[in-house]
Amino acid sequence: MLADLTLNPLLIQATEALGYSQATPVQQKAIPKVLENRDLIVSAATGSGKTAAFMLPIMHRLLAESKTPVRALVLVPTRELARQIVQASEKLAQFSHLKVAEVTGGKDFLVQQRALQRGPDIVVATPGRLQEHLENGVPDLANLQVIVLDEADRMLDMGFKDTVLDIIGKCPEKRQTLIFSATLPGSIRRLAETTMTDPESLLIDHHREQHQDIRQQILLADDDSHKEKLLRWLLENETFEKAIVFTNTKVTAGRLDGLLRYQKQRAAHLHGDVEQKGRQATVDAFRSGKVNVLVATDLAARGLDVQGIDLIVNFDMPRRGDDYVHRIGRTGRAGVQGQSVSLISPNEWNLMSSIERYLKVRFERKYIKELAGLYKGPKKLKASGKAASSKKKKKKAKASK
Numbered sequence: 001m002l003a004d005l006t007l008n009p010l011l012i013q014a015t016e017a018l019g020y021s022q023a024t025p026v027q028q029k030a031i032p033k034v035l036e037n038r039d040l041i042v043s044a045a046t047g048s049g050k051t052a053a054f055m056l057p058i059m060h061r062l063l064a065e066s067k068t069p070v071r072a073l074v075l076v077p078t079r080e081l082a083r084q085i086v087q088a089s090e091k092l093a094q095f096s097h098l099k100v101a102e103v104t105g106g107k108d109f110l111v112q113q114r115a116l117q118r119g120p121d122i123v124v125a126t127p128g129r130l131q132e133h134l135e136n137g138v139p140d141l142a143n144l145q146v147i148v149l150d151e152a153d154r155m156l157d158m159g160f161k162d163t164v165l166d167i168i169g170k171c172p173e174k175r176q177t178l179i180f181s182a183t184l185p186g187s188i189r190r191l192a193e194t195t196m197t198d199p200e201s202l203l204i205d206h207h208r209e210q211h212q213d214i215r216q217q218i219l220l221a222d223d224d225s226h227k228e229k230l231l232r233w234l235l236e237n238e239t240f241e242k243a244i245v246f247t248n249t250k251v252t253a254g255r256l257d258g259l260l261r262y263q264k265q266r267a268a269h270l271h272g273d274v275e276q277k278g279r280q281a282t283v284d285a286f287r288s289g290k291v292n293v294l295v296a297t298d299l300a301a302r303g304l305d306v307q308g309i310d311l312i313v314n315f316d317m318p319r320r321g322d323d324y325v326h327r328i329g330r331t332g333r334a335g336v337q338g339q340s341v342s343l344i345s346p347n348e349w350n351l352m353s354s355i356e357r358y359l360k361v362r363f364e365r366k367y368i369k370e371l372a373g374l375y376k377g378p379k380k381l382k383a384s385g386k387a388a389s390s391k392k393k394k395k396k397a398k399a400s401k
Contacts, residue, residue, distance in 0.1 A: 077158050217364045
């Protein structure tokens with residue numbers, strides 16, 4: 001129970017008002033450690049309750065001390081994730097005096113600057129925009145007590161490493177550092193070595209463990225045209241509240257969005273070229289249910305935390321196992337069942353097989369009888385599960401005596 005975690009009564013009052021009674025696994029394990037002022041590396045998926053896992057103990061600490069400006073900083077990779085964390089934090093702080101500021105690109109710089117000059121208790125920011133403000137002298141980080149790097153793996157994937165290190169370099173050496181990441185690649189370990197003091201690692205729902213609440217399936221497809229027919233069948237025949245269709249390119253995302261809307265689906269798309277105003281409108285429409293099929297690239301959907309997503313379709317198989325984990329992690333949350341279907345063309349079989357081995361899972365084969373294609377999978381498989389080459393090895397010419 002959250003009430004058992006000895007948090008400030010104002011915070012418990014807020015969690016009760018929000019209907020949060022039972023602590024999630026990441027909250028149960030992380031909150032006591034954060035309260036002990038330990039540096040932590042936490043592997044936890046989006047949707048696992050990690051925002052409250054770091055924000056509740058941080059707020060508890062701030063409420064116990066005299067008020068000074070900017071005592072906590074949360075760095076995130078995307079504007080959407082920043083907005084979600086700010087909204088969640090404001091709800092947790094609703095009965096207290098704590099103030100939270102959002103600092104992201106796409107918003108009025110001077111308005112943000114004035115908000116920072118008023119000395120908020122907590123700043124939630126994307127690295128690039130915060131660095132711009134720091135170059136202009138705000139905020140003053142002299143009083144900073146704790147810094148959180150949320151979705152740190154994606155932050156590094158997006159090329160923010162140098163910016164993050166520059167920001168951390170402006171923070172007091174005596175501070176608490178918390179890293180939250182769905183995956184723990186070597187880059188995270190190296191970052192921890194240079195920015196943390198004797199960190200403890202907590203693995204909650206480790207990314208290589210099978211997602212028990214997600215049914216993971218594959219559908220074999222001949223080509224993109226066949227995939228489009230399979231996608232339409234899935235959206236018209238599977239039962240779902242909200243679905244995300246993932247693609248590897250912006251071009252494919254835009255094309256599928258147009259195709260689905262032509263087929264009378266309530267669809268929209270997100271990719272890196274969509275302007276911030278349009279991105280926010282699309283996310284709001286998806287969250288409200290006005291749109292129930294979102295076509296997105298990995299970058300656009302990163303940090304997207306929307307309730308009711310119960311179907312994930314990989315129109316293109318992701319290029320890395322970690323990206324696959326991030327994609328399917330949008331569903332199957334809080335014990336609710338979700339479904340993931342990956343459409344596999346002949347040139348994607350080996351990629352799919354590599355992801356199976358990486359995650360130590362075996363995807364369920366799904367069939368749609370009326371849309372059965374010519375491709376039935378490799379005729380021969382290697383021990384690894386990859387397709388065996390059908391080419392016969394040439395016999396070596398005998399050496400002349």
